[in-house]
Amino acid sequence: MDDLYDEVETIDLENQRQRLQQDEQAILNDLQHLQDAMRTSEVDIDLEEGDPQIAEREKYQALAANLKKRLRSVQRALAKFDHGVYGICERCGRPIAPARLLAKPDATLCIKCQAEVERLERRGIHYRPPTNFMSAFDIRGDEEV
Numbered sequence: 001m002d003d004l005y006d007e008v009e010t011i012d013l014e015n016q017r018q019r020l021q022q023d024e025q026a027i028l029n030d031l032q033h034l035q036d037a038m039r040t041s042e043v044d045i046d047l048e049e050g051d052p053q054i055a056e057r058e059k060y061q062a063l064a065a066n067l068k069k070r071l072r073s074v075q076r077a078l079a080k081f082d083h084g085v086y087g088i089c090e091r092c093g094r095p096i097a098p099a100r101l102l103a104k105p106d107a108t109l110c111i112k113c114q115a116e117v118e119r120l121e122r123r124g125i126h127y128r129p130p131t132n133f134m135s136a137f138d139i140r141g142d143e144e145v
């Protein structure tokens with residue numbers, strides 16, 4: 001038994017993967033709708049300041065930014081499946097608690113690291129996920145996206 005995976009295997013990985021894929025699809029749909037809505041609201045070029053359409057557009061942009069952030073997170077979790085490291089914290093390399101994964105299938109950090117990252121962020125230090133998160137596990141040479 002590989003003890004790194006002991007805990008992770010107590011959850012239904014295939015089910016988690018399906019949830020993530022459904023999430024990804026739902027987010028992509030939402031983004032599509034949002035982009036359509038933004039396009040139709042772009043007809044007016046000369047908007048006066050204080051025009052409700054400006055606030056509307058800013059709202060769309062904030063929503064879109066949020067969705068893109070979630071999408072990145074979900075796709076990252078899906079990529080971890082492809083590399084066989086789903087459910088492993090990408091900061092410390094330890095398993096993420098199954099309860100956490102069930103509540104948040106796209107969690108990429110264990111609860112300890114998440115708390116640490118949030119503590120640092122409050123002090124203005126931003127956590128950057130490793131660009132190649134596999135480097136945390138010394139798995140290399142995988143270029144496919």
Ligand SMILES: [Zn+2]
Pocket residue numbers: 089090091092093094109110111112113114
């Ligand atoms: Zn961790």
